[in-house]
Amino acid sequence: MLRPKIMFAAIAGVGVTALSALGGDVVVTTPSADAFCRQSVPTRSYGAAGGLCVAGTSSVNGSGAARGRFDTMIKFPTADTKAAFDAVYGAGNWRLATAKLTLSEIDQPVNAIFPRGVGEFDIFWFSNDNWTEGPGTPNSSVTGTGTMITWSYLSAIAPGAVQQSLGRFQNQGVFDLQTFTLTPTAGLAADVEGGTVVSLRLSPVTSTLGFTFHSRNYGNPDQHPHLALTAMPRLPGDMNCDGLLNNFDIDPFVLALTDPESYGTEYPGCSLLIGDMNLDGAFNNFDIDLFVECIVNGCRN
Ligand SMILES: [Ca+2]
Ligand SMILES: [Ca+2]
Ligand SMILES: [Ca+2]
Known part of the structure; x- marks a missing residue:
């Protein structure tokens, strides 16, 4: 031998x-839907808001008013990502290597609906993609119907969904982009390698956490959530x-x-x-x- x-x-x-460098390509995908929901108003839907939020049960806004718990759902399509990696490696000859989620923190949100505060939160891969963001905003929320994300709807679908932890993270309390390196779990990898939709759930750990960040509905696309993915040979x-x-x-x-x-x-x-x-x-x-x-x-x- x-x-x-x-x-x-x-x-x-x-x-x-x-030989020229061929790989290390980073493919970025942006959300097709994102929405937060609030435990204190479980039927309200805010999916068209310019902000998203994950907050603990004891969170408060800039005036010290109690805001309670917020969870956020974000949905990323990966069909284009798969096509890009297929083009680089050949169809099916790659697997997900790394995944990084970037969020644009708003440390002092103007709208009083949003709390503030530094703390820890979890990011989960969420197996159920059957949800929509809905048309509500903080100043004009709607009663969620159908698959619109509300606290009630999320609570109804969560027990039947698989949630895989992609990591526990902390916000910084600044007005800036923050990048979180996600664990490429089996569920996340299968979604990306299959070119299907990735749903993420952000849930609070710290009771006083109030992490507010820009949504896909915000005016400046540079501030939208994005998921940066890399691949490696299978x-x-x-x-x-x-x-x-x-x-x-x-x-x-x-x-x-x-x-x-x-x-x-x-x-x-x-x-x-x-x-x-x-x-x-x-x-x-x-x-x-x-x-x-x-x-x-x-x-x-
Ligand atoms: Ca090499
Ligand atoms: Ca949205
Ligand atoms: Ca061979």
């Missing part, structure tokens, strides 16, 4: 020219894309490294990036050692 090492040593010796080193990593991947790996154009012709459903063994977003000589190790000793991941 020493042959691969010898072969790659010879390839490295001929001085393969630098099976790094599977250069012939047959779902297995073995000796039959050696020749295509060498071809990809030395003659990417011919590789593309011979393996049209694959991608050079499947050879990104060290997951740095590029396929080049630095991936050789790990590939050889995987072939000879088996991969660590």
